[in-house]
Amino acid sequence: GAVVSQHPSWVICKSGTSVKIECRSLDFQATTMFWYRQFPKQSLMLMATSNEGSKATYEQGVEKDKFLINHASLTLSTLTVTSAHPEDSSFYICSAISLGRGVYEQYFGPGTRLTVT
């Protein structure tokens, strides 16, 4: 199957700093990528939909000025958590859509575990 990578896989930062997470589709072009957040023992929560060359669409309750998304190319989307606070500590997962052969398939990155101290 298609491969999606994320970097970094684990990051610890101090409260008030900003953290950038990269999501790359390695062997396919992804016009649409999704960013999710998952707290322990809870389901995935969609934060935003990132479309290449346009502004991201944020889900209700997700602050767009705090979670900056840039989808600059067909293989890269970035999520920047600005002025991070301990409550932002979570597992952030991106996914990318592959439309190979006209069939929709969604592949997930390995996730980034963010801990804000």
Next chain:
Amino acid sequence: RKEVEQDPGPFNVPEGATVAFNCTYSNSASQSFFWYRQDCRKEPKLLMSVYSSGNEDGRFTAQLNRASQYISLLIRDSKLSDSATYLCVVILASGGSYIPTFGRGTSLIVHP
């Protein structure tokens, strides 16, 4: 009513058992359906797509019932390694956009 509903479980079964999960969805215009598997502290991994005609992959069988708006996953001859959370995903395509909605997941525990 939630858009995609699953019984959270946990389903606690012995090795070798057959277990079935159901997932219901509310939007009849939904177009694509998938089952994902998520292990603890890992990302979801695609298990299989779900078609009206049914889809079988080894011990796993997925089925879609559009009339009743539910999808199912059947696991035969359960292995210890099948222990995980199983997520159903429903895709709504609208105006060139794809909107995936996840169920909360069903937890499966296979014991010796």
